[in-house]
Amino acid sequence: MRTDVLPSDYIRRSQGRRRTINLGMCILIGLAAAVALVPLFSVFIYVFSQGASSVNLAFFTELPKPVGEIGGGMANALVGTLILISIASLIGIPWGIMTGTWLSEYGRGRFGGMIRFAIDLLASTPSIILGLFVYALVVMPMKRFSALAGGFALAVLMVPTIARSTEELLKLVPVHIREAGLALGLPRWKVIFSIVLRGSRGAIATGVVLALARAAGETAPLLFTSFNNQFWNRGLGQPIASMSVQIYTYAISPYDDWHRQAWAGALVLVLLVLAVNIVTRILLSPATRSAK
Amino acid sequence: VKLARRRKDLHYGDRVFALVLRFASISVAGVLLLIGLFLFKAALPSIHKFGWSFFVTSVWDPVHEEFGALPVIFGTVASSVLAILLSAPLSIGVALFLTEIAPGRMANVIGFLIEMLAAIPSVVYGLWGIFVLAPWLRTHVEPLLGRTLGFLPLFQGPPYGVGMLAAGIILAIMVTPTISSFCREVFRAIPREQREAALALGATRWEMMRLSVLRSSRPGIFGAVILGLGRALGETMAVTMVIGNRAGISASLFAPAQTMASTIANEYVEATSDMHLAALMEIGIALFAVTFIINSIARLFVWRVGSETSR
Numbered sequence: 001m002r003t004d005v006l007p008s009d010y011i012r013r014s015q016g017r018r019r020t021i022n023l024g025m026c027i028l029i030g031l032a033a034a035v036a037l038v039p040l041f042s043v044f045i046y047v048f049s050q051g052a053s054s055v056n057l058a059f060f061t062e063l064p065k066p067v068g069e070i071g072g073g074m075a076n077a078l079v080g081t082l083i084l085i086s087i088a089s090l091i092g093i094p095w096g097i098m099t100g101t102w103l104s105e106y107g108r109g110r111f112g113g114m115i116r117f118a119i120d121l122l123a124s125t126p127s128i129i130l131g132l133f134v135y136a137l138v139v140m141p142m143k144r145f146s147a148l149a150g151g152f153a154l155a156v157l158m159v160p161t162i163a164r165s166t167e168e169l170l171k172l173v174p175v176h177i178r179e180a181g182l183a184l185g186l187p188r189w190k191v192i193f194s195i196v197l198r199g200s201r202g203a204i205a206t207g208v209v210l211a212l213a214r215a216a217g218e219t220a221p222l223l224f225t226s227f228n229n230q231f232w233n234r235g236l237g238q239p240i241a242s243m244s245v246q247i248y249t250y251a252i253s254p255y256d257d258w259h260r261q262a263w264a265g266a267l268v269l270v271l272l273v274l275a276v277n278i279v280t281r282i283l284l285s286p287a288t289r290s291a292k
Numbered sequence: 293v294k295l296a297r298r299r300k301d302l303h304y305g306d307r308v309f310a311l312v313l314r315f316a317s318i319s320v321a322g323v324l325l326l327i328g329l330f331l332f333k334a335a336l337p338s339i340h341k342f343g344w345s346f347f348v349t350s351v352w353d354p355v356h357e358e359f360g361a362l363p364v365i366f367g368t369v370a371s372s373v374l375a376i377l378l379s380a381p382l383s384i385g386v387a388l389f390l391t392e393i394a395p396g397r398m399a400n401v402i403g404f405l406i407e408m409l410a411a412i413p414s415v416v417y418g419l420w421g422i423f424v425l426a427p428w429l430r431t432h433v434e435p436l437l438g439r440t441l442g443f444l445p446l447f448q449g450p451p452y453g454v455g456m457l458a459a460g461i462i463l464a465i466m467v468t469p470t471i472s473s474f475c476r477e478v479f480r481a482i483p484r485e486q487r488e489a490a491l492a493l494g495a496t497r498w499e500m501m502r503l504s505v506l507r508s509s510r511p512g513i514f515g516a517v518i519l520g521l522g523r524a525l526g527e528t529m530a531v532t533m534v535i536g537n538r539a540g541i542s543a544s545l546f547a548p549a550q551t552m553a554s555t556i557a558n559e560y561v562e563a564t565s566d567m568h569l570a571a572l573m574e575i576g577i578a579l580f581a582v583t584f585i586i587n588s589i590a591r592l593f594v595w596r597v598g599s600e601t602s603r
Contacts, residue, residue, distance in 0.1 A: 032385025126526020189309030217413025
C-alpha cells in the first residue's frame with residue numbers, strides 16, 4: 001500500500017475500480033448471451049424468409065424433377081422420412097423404454113452405473129459412426145442400401161436419449177406408490193407396468209417425441225444406410241429418400257432451383273423441431289404439471 | 293399350498309420381466325462393443341497394409357490405393373480446437389448470465405432459446421453456412437482480418453469463405469448449447485450460502501462470481517468444455533458443407549481443409565475399391581476411439597462434480 005494516501009482514500013479509489021470492473025464484466029457476460037443468440041436468429045430469419053418463398057403445393061405432392069428442369073417437389077422424401085422414423089420407432093421406442101425402466105427400477109449399484117455410463121457414451125458417439133456401424137452390420141451383408149438399415153441406424157441413435165429421459169421421469173414417481181402396489185400383493189412387474197409406467201406415460205411420450213424430432217433431422221447416419229432415391233420407395237429392402245439427405249444433396253448442388261428446394265425442406269424440418277420443442281416444453285413445465 | 297404355488301408363479305413373472313429389461317439395457321451397452329468390433333473388422337485390410345503409418349503420412353490416393361490420414365486428423369483437431377477457443381468463453385458467459393444475472397423468467401426464455409440452438413438439425417446449419425455464413429466471411433470478415441492481422445500466417449491467403457474458419461465458427465455455434473448447459477448445471481449445484489458469504493463480505497457481483505462460483509466449479513467447467521470438444525470432433529454434416537473439402541495442412545484459417553467425419557461423408561459413394569472403404573473405416577474407428585476416450589474423461593469430471601455436491 002502506498003503511504004502518501006490515506007487508507008480511506010485508498011479504499012475509495014479501489015472501490016471505484018472494483019465497481020468499474022464489475023460493471024464491465026457484467027456487460028461482457030450479457031454480451032456473451034446476446035452473441036450466442038445471434039446465429040439462432042440469423043438461421044431462423046433465413047430459413048423462414050427463403051423457405052417461405054420456396055414452399056408451394058408441388059413441394060409436398062411432386063417427385064423431384066431431373067437436373068435442369070424447374071419445379072418438382074420432395075413428396076418422396078417427406079414420405080421417406082416418415083417411413084424411416086416409423087421403422088426407428090418400432091425398434092427404438094420399446095428398446096429405449098425397457099432400458100430406461102431397468103435403469104430406474106433395477107439399475108442400482110456398480111453394474112447399473114456401468115450400464116448408465118455406457119449408454120451416455122453411446123449417446124455422445126458421433127452419428128456418422130453409427131452410420132458406418134450399420135453400414136458394416138446391415139448394408140455390407142445385404143449388399144445394398146435399404147430403408148431398414150436407415151431406420152435401424154436412427155433407432156440406435158434414439159435409444160440412449162429415450163432411455164435416459166424415461167429413467168429420469170420414472171425416478172420422479174414416489175417410492176410409496178410402488179410400496180402401495182406391492183402391499184396389495186401385486187407382483188413387481190405388474191406394479192412397474194401398470195402403476196409406475198402408466199402413471200408417467202404422458203411425460204415419457206413427450207421425451208420420445210423429442211427424440212423422434214431429433215432423429216428426423218439427422219443426416220449423417222442415413223448417408224450410407226438408407227442412401228437416397230429420386231423416386232417413390234419400392235419396399236423396405238430398397239434405398240429410400242429422406243428430407244435431411246435431400247436437403248444436403250440439393251444444398252451442395254450447383255442449381256438455383258435445387259437450392260430453393262433445400263431452403264423449403266429446411267423450413268419444414270425447423271418448423272417440426274420448433275413445434276415439438278415448444279409443445280413439449282409447455283407440457284413438461286412445472287406449472288402445467290402441478291395444475292393436472 | 294395353493295397360495296405358495298401362486299406366489300412362486302408371481303416370482304416367476306418377476307424374474308422374466310427383470311431378465312427382459314436387463315437384456316434390453318445390456319444390449320444397448322453391447323452396441324458400443326459391436327460398433328468397435330464391426331468397424332475394426334471392416335478396417336482390417338487397411339490396418340494390415342498401412343499399419344501405424346496410416347496416421348502419420350499424408351498421401352490420400354484412392355487410384356493407387358495409398359492412404360494416409362494425417363491431413364484429415366489435422367483438420368479435425370484444428371477445427372475442433374478453434375471451435376472450443378471461440379465457444380468456451382462464450383458458453384461460460386452464457387451460463388453465468390443465466391444463473392447469476394438474469395431474473396428467473398428471462399433466464400427461462402433465454403435458456404430455451406439456447407436449447408433451440410442445439411435442436412436445429414446439423415444439415416440446416418450447413419445450408420445456412422453455405423449461403424449465409426461463408427459469403428459473409430468471404431466478403432467482409434476475411435478481407436478485414438487479412439488487412440489488419442495479415443502479418444500472422446493464420447490470416448494469410450485468398451479469402452474463399454468456405455474453409456477452416458467457417459468450419460470453426462459453425463462448430464462453435466453448435467457446441468455452445470452443450471457447454472453452456474453443462475456449465476449451468478455445475479453453477480446451479482453451488483450452494484447459495486457460498487454466494488451470500490461473498491456478498492456479505494462486500495464483494496461486487498463479479499467478484500462473487502469469480503470467487504464463489506467460478507473458482508469452485510473449475511473441474512466441472514473443464515468437463516463441460518471437454519464434452520463440447522467431443523461433440524465438435526464428431527460433428528459431420530455442417531462441417532462437411534462449409535469446410536471446403538480439400539485435404540492439406542495449412543497454417544491459414546482461410547484455407548479449405550477436411551475432417552475425419554467429413555472425409556467419410558464425402559467419399560462413401562466413390563469408395564468402390566475395398567481398400568478405399570477399409571481406409572474410410574479405419575478413419576471411422578480412429579474417430580470412434582478418440583471420441584470414446586474424450587467423452588469418458590469428460591463424463592468422469594462432470595459426474596465427480598455432481599456426486600460431490602449432492603453429498
